[in-house]
Amino acid sequence: MATVDLKDVRKVYPGGVEAVKGVSIAIPDKALCVLVGPSGCGKSTLLRMIAGLETISDGTCAFDGKVVNTIGPTERDIAMVFQNYALYPHMKVYDNMAYGLRNRGTPKDEIDRRVRETAKILELSHLLDRRPRELSGGQRQRVAMGRAIVRQPKVFLFDEPLSNLDAKLRGQMRVEIKNLQRALGVTSVYVTHDQLEAMTLADILVVMNAGKVEQMGNPLDIYEQPASTFVASFIGAPPMNLLPITNGKFTDGSALSITAPAGATILGFRPEDADVTESAPKQGLTLPAKVEGVEPVGAESFLYCAAAGQRIVVRVSGRALHEIGAKLTVSAPLEKLHWFDKDGKRVG
Amino acid sequence: MAEPSKGHDKLMIGQSPTGIYIAHAILILGVIVVAFPIYYTFVASTHSLQTILRPPLPLLPGDRFIENYSEALFGGVGRIGGVPVWTLLFNTTVVALGIAIGKIIISILSAYAIVFFRFPLRMTFFWIIFITLMLPVEVRILPTYKVMVDLGLIDTYAGLIVPLIASATATLLFRQFFLTIPGELVEAARVDGAGPFRFFKDILLPLSRTNIAALFVILFIYGWTQYLWPLLVTNDNQMNTIVIALKKMVSFADADTEWHLVMVTAMLAIVPPILVVVLMQRWFVRGLVDTEK
Numbered sequence: 011m012a013t014v015d016l017k018d019v020r021k022v023y024p025g026g027v028e029a030v031k032g033v034s035i036a037i038p039d040k041a042l043c044v045l046v047g048p049s050g051c052g053k054s055t056l057l058r059m060i061a062g063l064e065t066i067s068d069g070t071c072a073f074d075g076k077v078v079n080t081i082g083p084t085e086r087d088i089a090m091v092f093q094n095y096a097l098y099p100h101m102k103v104y105d106n107m108a109y110g111l112r113n114r115g116t117p118k119d120e121i122d123r124r125v126r127e128t129a130k131i132l133e134l135s136h137l138l139d140r141r142p143r144e145l146s147g148g149q150r151q152r153v154a155m156g157r158a159i160v161r162q163p164k165v166f167l168f169d170e171p172l173s174n175l176d177a178k179l180r181g182q183m184r185v186e187i188k189n190l191q192r193a194l195g196v197t198s199v200y201v202t203h204d205q206l207e208a209m210t211l212a213d214i215l216v217v218m219n220a221g222k223v224e225q226m227g228n229p230l231d232i233y234e235q236p237a238s239t240f241v242a243s244f245i246g247a248p249p250m251n252l253l254p255i256t257n258g259k260f261t262d263g264s265a266l267s268i269t270a271p272a273g274a275t276i277l278g279f280r281p282e283d284a285d286v287t288e289s290a291p292k293q294g295l296t297l298p299a300k301v302e303g304v305e306p307v308g309a310e311s312f313l314y315c316a317a318a319g320q321r322i323v324v325r326v327s328g329r330a331l332h333e334i335g336a337k338l339t340v341s342a343p344l345e346k347l348h349w350f351d352k353d354g355k356r357v358g
Numbered sequence: 359m360a361e362p363s364k365g366h367d368k369l370m371i372g373q374s375p376t377g378i379y380i381a382h383a384i385l386i387l388g389v390i391v392v393a394f395p396i397y398y399t400f401v402a403s404t405h406s407l408q409t410i411l412r413p414p415l416p417l418l419p420g421d422r423f424i425e426n427y428s429e430a431l432f433g434g435v436g437r438i439g440g441v442p443v444w445t446l447l448f449n450t451t452v453v454a455l456g457i458a459i460g461k462i463i464i465s466i467l468s469a470y471a472i473v474f475f476r477f478p479l480r481m482t483f484f485w486i487i488f489i490t491l492m493l494p495v496e497v498r499i500l501p502t503y504k505v506m507v508d509l510g511l512i513d514t515y516a517g518l519i520v521p522l523i524a525s526a527t528a529t530l531l532f533r534q535f536f537l538t539i540p541g542e543l544v545e546a547a548r549v550d551g552a553g554p555f556r557f558f559k560d561i562l563l564p565l566s567r568t569n570i571a572a573l574f575v576i577l578f579i580y581g582w583t584q585y586l587w588p589l590l591v592t593n594d595n596q597m598n599t600i601v602i603a604l605k606k607m608v609s610f611a612d613a614d615t616e617w618h619l620v621m622v623t624a625m626l627a628i629v630p631p632i633l634v635v636v637l638m639q640r641w642f643v644r645g646l647v648d649t650e651k
C-alpha cells in the first residue's frame with residue numbers, strides 16, 4: 011500500500027549513456043502503472059531505479075512521500091517479478107517462496123501459512139516440493155509471481171513477466187495478474203513492450219520513447235487522443251495510418267477532400283475507424299484506393315491498400331471479399347481523424 | 359535457466375555390435391596396462407624380502423600380507439628413522455586435506471569478491487591473481503622457504519600447507535562459474551533481503567557444490583602427491599609425507615632397501631586418493647552430467 015512518486019528522474023550509466031532523461035510519474039495507491047515503449051527506451055532502467063537495484067543519477071523517487079533514493083531494495087519493501095523468473099534453481103518451490111520471508115525473520119508458522127495460502131491462490135499447492143527445473147514455463151512464472159505476492163510488499167514491480175510464455179498462456183496470465191493486483195490492492199509498476207498487454211492492464215499507461223515520457227494517462231484516452239505520431243503508431247495494432255500532407259495535397263499530388271487544421275502536416279486515422287465503400291460518403295475523409303493485399307484473421311480482415319501515394323491498412327469486419335487490384339474508396343469520419351504538426355505533435 | 363537434464367537419454371555413438379567389441383577390447387587393454395603395475399606392487403607387498411630379491415617375482419600374492427602390512431603400519435621403517443607408515447599416512451592426509459580445503463575456501467572467496475563486488479583496483483587484483491599462474495611453487499621456492507624459516511614454520515603442518523594454498527587456477531574456475539550465474543538471480547536475492555553473506559551461503563555455495571566436489575578431488579590428489587615442497591620444509595622424519603618417505607626408503611644399494619615394506623607403503627599411498635575419488639564420484643559425475651544453473 012503505497013504511492014510512488016518519480017520526480018525528474020534521470021539515469022546516466024557509467025559509460026555515459028543517458029538511459030532515462032527526466033521522467034516524472036505519480037502513481038496513486040493501489041494503481042497499476044504500465045511502462046510501454048520500444049526496446050532500449052529505458053523502461054527496465056526506470057523500473058530498476060524504483061526497485062533500488064540501480065542508483066538514481068538525478069531526481070527523486072519517493073514511496074508514500076518519503077524519498078527512497080539512497081535506500082536498498084530490501085528496505086524499500088518491494089517485490090519484483092523478473093523476465094526470466096530468476097527462481098533459485100537449487101531450492102524447492104516452497105523454499106523459493108519462503109526465502110524472502112525467512113530473511114526478514116518472519117516466524118516459521120507464519121511463513122508456512124502464507125506460502126500455502128499463496129500457493130493455493132496460484133494453484134501451485136501440488137508443486138511445492140518440486141524444483142524449478144521440474145516445472146513448465148507457465149508454472150515457473152506462477153512461482154515467480156508467488157514469490158512476490160507472499161511477501162505482501164508495498165510495491166510490485168514486473169519486468170516483462172509474460173514475454174517468455176506462448177500467446178495463449180500470456181492472455182490467461184494477463185487476466186490473472188490484473189485480477190490478483192486488484193484483489194491484493196498493491197501499487198504496481200509493470201514493464202512491457204506489448205501494447206495489448208499495456209492497454210488491458212494499465213490504470214495509468216506511460217508511453218516512453220528514448221528515455222522520455224511521450225504520453226501518460228488513461229489507456230483509452232491515449233488510444234483516442236495520441237499526443238504524437240510516435241504514440242499513435244505505437245498504441246493500437248495494426249498501427250495508425252499516417253499520411254503526410256503539404257498545402258492540402260498528399261505526397262502523390264492528389265487533393266485532400268477536407269480542410270486540414272492550421273499547422274497540420276500529418277493526417278492520421280486508425281484502421282478500425284476507416285471503412286471501405288463503393289460510393290463516397292458526403293462527409294469526412296475519402297480516399298480513392300486500390301487493394302494490394304487481404305489478410306483475413308477470422309472475425310475481421312485487414313485490407314492493405316495503396317492510397318495517397320503510400321500503403322494504408324483498413325480493418326473490415328467479417329471476411330473481406332475484395333479482389334487484389336480492386337478499386338474502392340476508403341472513408342473515415344471527421345471526428346476520428348488525428349492531425350499532427352511537423353514535429354509529430356498533435357494539433358487536432 | 360536449467361534445462362531438463364541432458365545426457366541420460368541420449369543415444370551413444372556407434373552402437374553396432376562390432377563397435378562395442380572393439381571398444382571393449384581397447385578399454386580392457388587400457389585397464390590391463392594401467393592396472394598391472396599396481397597389481398604387481400600388491401603381489402610384491404605380500405612376499406618376504408628374500409622372495410622379492412630372488413627373481414623372478416611370483417605372479418600370485420604370497421602369504422605375508424598381515425606381517426608385512428602390520429610391520430610397516432605400526433612397527434616403523436628403519437631407513438626413515440623408524441617412523442611407522444601410519445604416521446606418514448596421517449601427515450599426508452592432514453596436508454592434502456589442508457591444501458584442498460584451504461585452496462577451495464581461499465579461491466571461492468576471492469572469486470566471490472572479484473565477480474560480485476565493485477571495489478577500487480578490482481581488475482588489478484584479478485590480474486595479480488592471474489599472473490601468479492605463471493609462478494608455481496617451484497619458481498618461488500627459495501623466497502618462500504626463507505619466509506617459512508623466518509616464521510619458524512619448518513617441520514610444522516602450517517609450513518607444509520600454507521604456501522601451497524594460494525591458487526590462481528581454482529580462483530579462475532570459480533570466477534568463470536560465477537560469471538555464468540544470471541544477474542537476475544543476484545538481483546532476486548537482493549530483493550528477497552539476502553545480504554552478501556546470505557547470498558553466498560544460501561545461493562552461491564549450493565550452486566557451486568558440484569564444482570567444489572570436483573575441485574576437492576583434484577586438489578586432494580595434488581596435495582597428496584606433493585614432493586618438492588614437503589622435501590624442503592621438513593627435516594624431522596616424524597613430519598614426512600608418504601611420498602617423501604617412500605623416496606627415502608629406497609637406498610642406492612638394493613640389499614639395503616626393505617623392498618617388501620616399500621611395496622606396502624606404495625600400496626598404502628594410493629589407497630586414500632582412490633577412496634576420495636570413489637566417495638566423491640557420485641558428486642562430480644553429477645556435476646559433469648547435469649549442470650544445474
Ligand SMILES: Nc1ncnc2c1ncn2[C@@H]1O[C@H](COP(=O)(O)OP(=O)(O)OP(=O)(O)O)[C@@H](O)[C@H]1O
Pocket residue numbers: 023024025027028029047048049050051052053054055056203
Ligand atoms: N548497465 C548498463 N550500462 C550501460 N548502458 C546500459 C546499461 N543497461 C542498459 N543500458 C542502456 O540503457 C538504455 C536503456 O536500457 P533498458 O534496459 O532500460 O531498455 P528497455 O526499455 O528495458 O529495453 P527492452 O525492451 O529491450 O528491455 C539502452 O540504450 C541500453 O543500451
Ligand SMILES: [Mg+2]
Pocket residue numbers: 053054055
Ligand atoms: Mg528491459
